Amino acid sequence: xPPRMRRALARISAQSLRDGTDDLGAxxxxxxxxxxxxxxxxxxxxxxxxxxxxxxxxxxxxxxxxTPECFELAAGGxxxxxxxxxxxxxxxxxxxxxxxxxxxxxxxxxxxxxVVRRPCLPxxxxxxxVGDWLTAAPDIQSFYRPLPSGALHGKTLRLCAGCGAPLxxxxxxxxxxxxRCRIRDxxxxxxxCEVGEEFTVDDVREWQLATNAVLAYWTGPGLAEIEVHDRxxxxxxxxxxxxxxxxxxxxxxxxxIGIDVKSYASAALLGARLARSxxxxxxxxxxxxxxxxxxxxxxxxYLTTLKAIASQGEGKCLEFMTVGTLLKExxx
Numbered sequence: 001x002p003p004r005m006r007r008a009l010a011r012i013s014a015q016s017l018r019d020g021t022d023d024l025g026a027x028x029x030x031x032x033x034x035x036x037x038x039x040x041x042x043x044x045x046x047x048x049x050x051x052x053x054x055x056x057x058x059x060x061x062x063x064x065x066x067t068p069e070c071f072e073l074a075a076g077g078x079x080x081x082x083x084x085x086x087x088x089x090x091x092x093x094x095x096x097x098x099x100x101x102x103x104x105x106x107x108x109x110x111x112x113x114x115v116v117r118r119p120c121l122p123x124x125x126x127x128x129x130v131g132d133w134l135t136a137a138p139d140i141q142s143f144y145r146p147l148p149s150g151a152l153h154g155k156t157l158r159l160c161a162g163c164g165a166p167l168x169x170x171x172x173x174x175x176x177x178x179x180r181c182r183i184r185d186x187x188x189x190x191x192x193c194e195v196g197e198e199f200t201v202d203d204v205r206e207w208q209l210a211t212n213a214v215l216a217y218w219t220g221p222g223l224a225e226i227e228v229h230d231r232x233x234x235x236x237x238x239x240x241x242x243x244x245x246x247x248x249x250x251x252x253x254x255x256x257i258g259i260d261v262k263s264y265a266s267a268a269l270l271g272a273r274l275a276r277s278x279x280x281x282x283x284x285x286x287x288x289x290x291x292x293x294x295x296x297x298x299x300x301x302y303l304t305t306l307k308a309i310a311s312q313g314e315g316k317c318l319e320f321m322t323v324g325t326l327l328k329e330x331x332x
Contacts, residue, residue: 005028008025012024032059038265039051067265069269098136108242108245111139112222119164120147126208150168158197159199160196165182165186176193183220186223189294225250232252238254248281255284257286257288267302272309291306307320
């Protein structure tokens with residue numbers, strides 16, 4: 001076991017002793033299971049009440065990936081949060097930059113849009129897409145892997161109506177009779193898992209599924225980004241998705257409005273990140289940071305906390321609202 005993990009378990013054990021509860025740090029398996037729940041549900045009195053990170057989940061239990069909030073906490077507000085996503089963004093940027101000029105921005109938008117809109121697709125479709133961007137073929141293919149056989153219901157592949165990822169067979173057949181979506185942002189938006197499409201799969205090599213890291217850091221968060229883009233476009237607005245190679249998630253009327261969509265469970269951690277840096281959204285005259293409505297339904301004070309902390313630094317240049325409020329204003 002790595003020394004850092006031993007120290008972490010020791011700290012959890014010490015906190016368990018102070019809170020007069022069972023020694024949660026005695027088992028790495030216990031800690032890993034707890035890490036997939038909000039910290040306020042760990043059974044430690046210190047993590048409840050006014051504890052600022054009570055809503056934080058450290059590990060996405062379905063995808064086996066640390067959450068953005070986990071990295072933000074580990075960095076103590078430093079830059080490690082961006083490092084995780086930077087690994088994937090840098091690979092995509094390096095791929096798109098091979099095309100140069102306006103084609104570079106289009107390549108970024110098309111490739112990133114693919115993994116959000118089609119996280120699971122036939123291998124033939126992926127190869128067809130790669131054919132349009134041959135220079136970036138190795139990078140595009142690295143975002144996918146062969147479909148695991150465990151995603152099938154017998155020989156049937158069920159794709160989620162909310163995100164297009166597989167509905168995995170689940171032991172809880174009462175709650176998930178048709179399968180369970182593993183994308184937490186999708187489950188937050190659509191608590192009831194519905195089947196969008198079904199396919200008979202004789203050979204799993206005929207299908208490709210985005211890697212767990214891509215599902216966690218691009219596909220899930222991208223659902224709200226795609227919704228904002230598509231709804232505004234349907235309303236007749238001039239919009240771009242991931243303009244200027246991701247200066248914002250969505251732009252409206254060129255550089256008039258830049259929109260970023262964030263789905264952190266913790267408003268405090270998101271605020272700290274935005275206080276530190278808002279990125280390239282400063283290229284736009286009006287800058288809007290919006291969060292899924294479900295976050296505010298879960299925490300009525302989410303936007304107030306977010307604005308208060310973010311405005312202590314670079315985030316003071318932003319407007320804050322929910323996706324619903326944004327669409328009411330701009331798609332009316």
